[in-house]
Amino acid sequence: MTTKVLSVGGSIIAPDAPDTEFLSAFAKMICTWLEENKDARLIFVAGGGGPARTYQNAYKDVAAKFGDTEKKAAAFENEADLNYACDWLGIMATRLNAQILKTVFGPLCKQDVVTDPTAVSDFTGRILVAAGWKPGFSTDNDAVLLAERFNADTVVNLSNIAKVYTDDPRKNPDAKPIDEISWADFRKIVGDEWVPGKNCPFDPIASKKSQELGLTVICAAGKDIPNIRAILDGKNYTGTTIR
Template identity: 25%
Template structure:
């Protein structure tokens, strides 16, 4: 579908991305071309006047759950994963500011030498001024994935929607990469996701979105320009309400 100049459907959103998206075609780490393209997509959205915040996972660098499964103490492994999200946040901040998008990183684990501590009122003020705010280090506590802080921050910021950028263009009945017969949903309820265990996000994150009546939009972020297209109600995606 061709891009139109339709206005964005939401005024304030949070974008949740997995760290794996930043790898591009690499098996590990951050691909410079991929993160530059992500920055351009984000810049396109910011130019429309949308207030945008982000949460990025750290799985491209370190997965706490995976290492905990191999014998490392879970809390320590999770803290290491949180630090990986800070690295990704700083990398994306650099890519965004290189193309003129003012950005602030706020960490749930205080580290004043590299970024701001998470302060809700300061984050809201940054958004009002048109800055992108990247929330890093999860909740600052172990035993949570980055889904829960994404849901919590979207509620705290008063977001109109949470956009989840993935490698597939929505929510399917099964993994479309493994099952060619998997069917994509256009629309789902929070209860559908929980009852069918569709694993869009953690159950706690889905429940938080349901309680605050914040829709979740699941789309593919790997295609250049798709973020803005979906924000305008175009393209292919799944909406959870």
């Protein structure tokens, strides 16, 4: 049985609220693909998206309003505590997004949403859906751990960008799209540190683990359904390949 892992960005599932047009089109394509590829199964790992950032920003706003008063809560005392709290808020958002993915696919996904990628021991349906695990990294890292657990050699990272760029194109007009890049060069772009809510093509912690495992990661536009299908079929696609 061939296993493919898709890290589905929360900005695709729920940019602000659940995107029902995307969920419908994505589900139809996936169901058709699974019907045509009976020896394959898929793992989806849901990101937090708009809801995660909404709650994280709300928490930061509340923390700032305490200022340096004596009533300042212990959780606000330093940046590490604040990041830890923000991580948990993001994790909870991923779990809600994962639950709607599981619900959409009905009987194809027989198991509960996975919240610890190191603890899942079996895969009984055609689809397995996972969410955030614990603070310290994003769901990209959970996708990598599940790829390792179920012997997948590629993770498809679906987000709101079609390709990785040499720099942020919104800030640098000279930034160039990348078709293929090594892990060593990619990690120079994203760095080595994870910060909750960080907007980068692939989590730095997940990137390090992927390089160690020799995984291939494909970064592609999550709303381009025909392109996702081309990736699943092993055909020509638009995206950035990291290996």
